[in-house]
Amino acid sequence: xxxRRVITEEVAKKIEQLxxxxxxxxxxxIAQKLGLKGGTVYWFMLCNGMVDKKPTQYRMKAxxxxxxxxxxxxxxxxxxxxxxxxxxxxxxxIAKALTDRFGIPRNAHSVHNRGVMLAATxxxxxxx
Numbered sequence: 001x002x003x004r005r006v007i008t009e010e011v012a013k014k015i016e017q018l019x020x021x022x023x024x025x026x027x028x029x030i031a032q033k034l035g036l037k038g039g040t041v042y043w044f045m046l047c048n049g050m051v052d053k054k055p056t057q058y059r060m061k062a063x064x065x066x067x068x069x070x071x072x073x074x075x076x077x078x079x080x081x082x083x084x085x086x087x088x089x090x091x092x093x094i095a096k097a098l099t100d101r102f103g104i105p106r107n108a109h110s111v112h113n114r115g116v117m118l119a120a121t122x123x124x125x126x127x128x
Contacts (some may be wrong), residue, residue, distance in 0.1 A: 006036060007044050015041060019050050027051070046120050071104040073114055085115055 007015075015032060019025045027042035034041070045051045059072045073081075077098055083095045091108035098106045 006040050011036070012044065015044060016048075016050070019045070025050075047116050049120070051120060065090065077102060077104075078114070078118060081111060081114060091115075 003061070011034065014079045015030055018033065022029065027045055028038045030036075030045075031038040031041040043069065058075065060074065062069050062071045064070070080098060080101065084097060085093055091111045094107040095108045095111045098104070098111065
């Protein structure tokens, strides 16, 4: 179990500075400069509105990854998520509502991450 945060306040400030000063900032280039993993920097940038890259289009069919069935979010799932979040519902409450309504197990972490992905897009129809 990790004992400390990778993105400390100091690292966050460095990322913000690099995004502001680099001609074409990418999470990969910034990660190399700071000795971090690209995914870690990408997620920080995505959560803080520093990424222009949009998630890929909707994948409608469930698929297997490492023996686990992955059920992608659909436009209907996103609409419920956004409606409930705007109304002030918590992530666990949204996860329960999505699970009950669509029969696909969702947890609060998954719902939070999906919300971040949707917030990073100008139009939720462009989301992954």
